[in-house]
């Protein structure tokens with residue numbers, strides 16, 4: 001190893017990316033379609049859905065974030 005490159009993103013104790021955008025919930029016209037895309041690093045399942053139809057979309061929107069985080073990131077909202 002020669003030289004020293006300052007790699008701020010490897011600094012422990014500091015998140016490399018601000019935890020602002022962790023995913024996006026996309027809802028289609030008039031709530032007939034929805035999907036969730038996760039942007040977290042190392043996510044094993046980047047996409048959920050899509051689901052179609054108003055009842056399914058409503059349920060999906062209500063629970064997808066918590067369910068996804070619990071299932072794939074070990075977090076509870």
Ligand SMILES: [Zn+2]
Nearest residue numbers: 038040043072
């Ligand atoms: Zn994820």
